[in-house]
């Protein structure tokens with residue numbers, strides 16, 4: 038187990054500013070996922086932690102020991118950082134069998150033959166590749182090689198495991214299995230993990246915390262549910278959630294007690310205790326309501342005076358759930374209903390909304406002003 042602290046990390050490639058004042062604390066035993074779209078700096082962050090890249094600014098401590106101090110040109114070599122890194126490109130030794138690939142590092146650690154064999158077998162079993170033990174990497178598919186690379190890393194029982202999109206080459210079913218194995222591994226060993234992905238489902242299902250990146254800046258760091266329920270701004274709200282969150286334009290009037298919102302979904306009042314500290318206390322402004330598709334309920338009859346009358350645009354049954362798109366004047370919303378439900382195009386329906394659960398964002402600053410409770 039290890040604690041890692043990145044402070045004010047700046048990284049340039051030539052003139053391109055890739056990591057911009059990155060501050061990130063990964064606590065002992067955390068499963069920290071770095072999440073964001075392609076090119077936002079996730080892999081670069083991992084390479085800076087592992088020692089493959091030198092940042093131009095900032096410090097990194099592992100368990101209180103300074104391993105990077107850019108101002109003093111101090112960069113501890115990767116071998117002294119006590120970590121193990123698994124890349125998207127698995128980098129297996131081509132002239133060694135699967136067994137030899139995994140046991141090589143264990144031999145260097147001078148573990149007994151019995152202990153080596155125990156670790157090799159356990160890692161192969163966890164990754165569901167025991168049957169390939171005597172094959173060479175060239176005799177394996179990309180996904181199988183990827184699992185050997187993970188097996189090799191976990192067999193050495195590192196304090197800190199860095200994983201860069203390790204499941205990217207697996208088919209959908211195997212990916213779900215491997216997610217569950219990695220999560221189980223984390224629970225059993227308490228190994229601190231840093232995991233890079235652009236797959237939000239992977240991030241939400243496995244992590245203890247997620248750091249959301251946008252163009253080299255960390256926008257929010259929070260446990261998965263907190264990120265999902267209360268994204269700090271429109272960017273995070275839009276990035277997290279499948280199907281995507283609904284955004285509805287509205288107007289707000291603020292006072293010291295809270296705010297009143299008027300828009301296509303009717304009038305709503307929110308009290309200050311549900312609002313963020315930096316929300317305005319006077320004046321008015323444009324806001325965006327953030328409503329998750331599963332927070333909306335649909336009925337064919339009006340059950341409450343506050344129900345919103347709308348019309349069916351499309352209904353898409355997908356087995357365990359149905360995604361229904363409704364229109365209310367110029368506002369379009371997607372609703373997720375459990376099970377199979379049938380609606381006809383243009384049918385009139387009534388949509389119920391729990392206003393406590395919705396997020397409100399200031400349109401100009403894009404920041405959250407009202408929490409979901």
Ligand SMILES: Nc1ncnc2c1ncn2[C@@H]1O[C@H](COP(=O)(O)OP(=O)(O)OP(=O)(O)O)[C@@H](O)[C@H]1O
Nearest residue numbers: 050055073074075076077078079080081082234235
């Ligand atoms: N060695 C390099 N030289 C120059 N630019 C680089 C180098 N490595 C990465 N970059 C640039 O730095 C930016 C961040 O790259 P990085 O690989 O960290 O992104 P990422 O978030 O991991 O993306 P992906 O999900 O596609 O792997 C990109 O614009 C990339 O083109």
